[in-house]
Amino acid sequence: xxxxxxxxxxxxxxxPYTLLRVARGSxxxxxxxxxxxLEAPGRVLPRPMSLCxxxxxxxxxxxxxxxxGTRALCALERxxxxxxxGPLGNGFDVEVERPLLVGGGIGIAPxxxxxxxxxxxxxxxxxxxxxxxxxxxxxPNAQVCVEPVLVTQLIPDxxxxxxxxxxxMLEAVRRVAPAAQLAWEAPMACGYGxxxxxxxxxxxxxxxxxxxxxxxxxx
Amino acid sequence: MLLNASGCxxxxxxxxxxxxxxxxxxxTVTPLPREGNAPARIAETDVGMLNAIGLANPGIDRxxxxxxxxxxxxxxPFWVSVGGFQTDDYADICSRLDDHAVVSxxxxxxxxxxxxxxxxxxTQIVAAARLATRKPLWAKLSPAAPDVGExxxxxxxxxxxxxxxxxxxxxxxxxxxxxxxxxxxxxxxxSGPALKPIALAAVASCYRATGMPIVGMGGIQTxxxxxxxxxxxxxxxxxGTVLFADPDAPARIRMELHAAAxxxxxxxxxxxxxxxxEESLSLxxx
Numbered sequence: 001x002x003x004x005x006x007x008x009x010x011x012x013x014x015x016p017y018t019l020l021r022v023a024r025g026s027x028x029x030x031x032x033x034x035x036x037x038l039e040a041p042g043r044v045l046p047r048p049m050s051l052c053x054x055x056x057x058x059x060x061x062x063x064x065x066x067x068x069g070t071r072a073l074c075a076l077e078r079x080x081x082x083x084x085x086g087p088l089g090n091g092f093d094v095e096v097e098r099p100l101l102v103g104g105g106i107g108i109a110p111x112x113x114x115x116x117x118x119x120x121x122x123x124x125x126x127x128x129x130x131x132x133x134x135x136x137x138x139x140p141n142a143q144v145c146v147e148p149v150l151v152t153q154l155i156p157d158x159x160x161x162x163x164x165x166x167x168x169m170l171e172a173v174r175r176v177a178p179a180a181q182l183a184w185e186a187p188m189a190c191g192y193g194x195x196x197x198x199x200x201x202x203x204x205x206x207x208x209x210x211x212x213x214x215x216x217x218x219x
Numbered sequence: 220m221l222l223n224a225s226g227c228x229x230x231x232x233x234x235x236x237x238x239x240x241x242x243x244x245x246x247t248v249t250p251l252p253r254e255g256n257a258p259a260r261i262a263e264t265d266v267g268m269l270n271a272i273g274l275a276n277p278g279i280d281r282x283x284x285x286x287x288x289x290x291x292x293x294x295x296p297f298w299v300s301v302g303g304f305q306t307d308d309y310a311d312i313c314s315r316l317d318d319h320a321v322v323s324x325x326x327x328x329x330x331x332x333x334x335x336x337x338x339x340x341x342t343q344i345v346a347a348a349r350l351a352t353r354k355p356l357w358a359k360l361s362p363a364a365p366d367v368g369e370x371x372x373x374x375x376x377x378x379x380x381x382x383x384x385x386x387x388x389x390x391x392x393x394x395x396x397x398x399x400x401x402x403x404x405x406x407x408x409x410s411g412p413a414l415k416p417i418a419l420a421a422v423a424s425c426y427r428a429t430g431m432p433i434v435g436m437g438g439i440q441t442x443x444x445x446x447x448x449x450x451x452x453x454x455x456x457x458x459g460t461v462l463f464a465d466p467d468a469p470a471r472i473r474m475e476l477h478a479a480a481x482x483x484x485x486x487x488x489x490x491x492x493x494x495x496x497e498e499s500l501s502l503x504x505x
Contacts, residue, residue, distance in 0.1 A: 001235065003467055039464070044411050045263045046464050069263065085466070189261050189268060190463035193232030196246075196272045197261035206254050206275075211232055 001192055002027055003085040008076045009058055015134030017106060018074040019052065021060045022084065029054035030087025032094065032114035033164070033183050033215040036061070037191040039083035040069035047073060048188045050110035050164070050214070051087065052138070059084070062135065064106040088191045089214050092181050094118055096160035101139065102173055102180075104151055104165025105132060110183060112138040114162060126151030126169070152176050174218035183215045221445075221469055224410075224436045224459030225300035225326060225359065225383075226272065231289055236462065239469040243295045244457070245286075247302035247328045248312060252278035262392045262401035267411030267438070268460055269390050271404045274302055274331060279312050283319070291321045298324040298357070302331060306347045314351035325354050327379075330361035330386035331408070342373040349378035357434065359383035362421040368428030381432035382425050383457070385418045411460040414438040419451045426452025426493060442475020449488055450495040 006022040013019075020038075027036075029051055037046040038061065047069045053060040065074040076082065092110075094117050101123035103111045108125055115121060123142040126149070127133040136144045143154055152172045155161065161180035163173045170182045184202070186209045189195040193211040200209055207213060220241040229246065230237035237243040255275025262269045277286060282299075290297055299322050303309045309327060316322050327348055329341040345358055358374045360367055362385040371382055387408025392401040400406070418437025425433060435453025438460070439445050445456045461468045480488040 001233070001466060003465070043263060044266065044268055044460065044464065083465070187259055187261050187263075189270070189460075190466070192236075192466060194228045194236070194466075195226075195261065195270070195463050196229070196255065196275050197270060199255065199258055199260060199275075201257060206258075 001085065001088075003083055005081050006059070006084050008078050008080050008082070010078060011074070011076060014062065014138065015131050016064065017132075017135055018063045018065060019060055019138075020063055020073060020076060021055065021058050022082070024054075024057050024059050025084075027059065027084060028087060029059060029113070031091030032117055033091030033110050033162075034087040034089050035191065035214060036084050036086030036088065037188070038073055041072045041076065041080075041082065043069045043072060045069070045189050046083070046085070046191070048088075048191050048210075050183065051113050052109045053112050054116075062106065062109040062112075062138070085191060089210055090212070092162050092183070092215050096162070098159050100124065100155065100159035100161050101142075102151055102155060102161055102163035102165070103139070104169040107163075107165030107169070107183070107185075108135055108139060110164050115140050124151050124154040126154075126165070178218055180218045181215050182218050184209055184213050220455040221473060222298070222434060222455060222457040223462060224457045225328065226270075227459040227462050230293055230295065230297070231286065233466065234293055236466045236469070237293060237295050239467075240295065240458075242323060243290075243293075243297040244326060245282075245290070245297060245299050246276055247274050247300040247331065248276050248279055248282045249274055249302045249304075250279055250308045250312065252276065252281065257403040259401060259403050260407075262407070264390070264392055264409065264411075264413065267390075267409050267413035268463075269392050269402060269407035269409055270387070271402045271407035273404065279315060283315065287319060287321065296323040298322070298326050300326045300328050300359070301348070302328040303344075306343050309344045310347040310351040313348045313354075313356075317352040317354060322354060324357060324380075325352060326357040326359050326383055328359050328386070330359055330363075340373075341370060342377045345374050345377035345379045355380045357381045357383050359386050360421070360425075361386050361388070362417050363388060366424075367421045368424040371425040371429045371431070375429045375431055379431075381434065382429070383434045383436070384421045384425055384453070385414065385437045388414065388417065410437070412438040412440060415444060415447075419447060422448055422451040422453050423495060427496065439472070442472050442477070443479045445472055445476045446479045446488060446491055449491045450493065452493045452496065454492065
């Protein structure tokens with residue numbers, strides 16, 4: 001478990017989101033679907049973010065500025081520094097035959113890095129507006145839908161689904177693709193199994209997402 | 220001695236963090252396994268965080284057969300935090316831990332804000348636990364009592380060897396958009412920097428009331444914070460919420476603590492012990 005103070009290289013707008021690029025230091029990018037705990041300036045707790053892209057010598061995170069922590073992260077400027085811990089948790093299993101990437105909203109965050117490890121894999125992405133859908137440019141080979149069309153309407157049969165998105169989307173995905181790999185989300189305090197705060201209830205069982213997930217097999 | 224606050228670390232998932240402490244304190248162990256509360260279990264506040272984990276633990280049977288041998292292998296001295304719902308629960312668990320030489324001490328959690336309060340008073344629990352074990356017994360008290368010093372005196376009279384101060388305080392956070400509780404169970408325990416002045420007051424009050432050994436905790440983020448607890452009357456300090464944000468905090472805070480003591484011209488931070496009470500005017504108003 002490695003934690004390091006990293007410098008912001010760039011902060012780029014992607015629709016309503018921010019792509020925060022930081023110098024990698026000695027941290028490893030890890031596997032797609034793994035996450036990092038990012039110090040949120042001025043806040044008590046860091047924020048968990050899955051890796052979006054791993055440009056040379058950098059780590060990049062796609063962040064939706066919805067609360068005080070994510071807004072503080074999105075306000076970071078080039079040259080400012082933050083503590084980063086990771087990579088953490090379990091990522092996607094990329095040893096699949098017919099991969100299909102499925103993402104919803106900010107849940108597309110881990111898909112660009114995943115797509116790099118599954119060259120040519122198709123993707124279906126759902127967003128709530130055209131503005132949000134600008135983030136689809138980060139994912140190659142993507143078919144995009146905007147509400148009221150739902151991403152689950154675009155999933156063909158017989159695909160190995162790797163999905164990340166809001167909980168209702170994941171629940172809908174597992175109904176049409178029971179063997180899907182799903183990346184879940186929960187508020188986290190530590191990210192390394194100390195606090196037991198990130199438990200989510202899946203099929204009546206409480207799972208600690210940071211150490212058991214965040215990617216779990218649906219079945 | 221630098222410890223973790225019970226509940227804030229799992230030595231089996233983060234052994235390196237546990238090894239960076241002088242002793243590790245387990246999450247609270249109860250008679251039966253507890254899955255804990257339904258999510259959401261944590262929420263950040265402006266100067267702290269709320270948790271409603273709900274004492275998730277394997278129960279004493281599995282703790283003894285599965286966790287204890289693994290903890291022993293870590294090579295870090297450890298204390299077991301004990302919880303329950305009636306006096307007998309505490310006494311039973313204490314007597315079952317008594318035979319295990321590897322357990323350095325027992326901390327009685329008589330103050331968790333996330334479960335129904337023990338029906339019987341802390342004093343009865345301490346007295347029953349005292350009869351059940353020869354191990355050092357520490358009582359973890361809540362600062363929510365009208366006079367925590369009085370509770371501490373009662374615990375002392377009942378045979379406790381030291382006090383852990385403080386546990387979290389009950390708090391509520393509402394989601395700004397929905398105006399509904401952010402935590403699944405509604406309310407939770409407040410920890411983090413917001414607790415520090417409350418914790419310092421409890422440490423100072425209990426030191427004056429009992430003179431007993433105290434583990435001080437509540438919002439310690441830096442070595443200087445830790446030195447303040449020692450000055451208020453804590454022999455030892457424990458880290459809680461800061462471990463979530465910074466798993467390297469024990470090493471950092473230890474270094475800062477030595478540096479902060481040196482700035483006062485002390486060779487050791489022990490020299491700061493209870494110095495706040497030498498200038499009693501500033502504390503007499505509490």
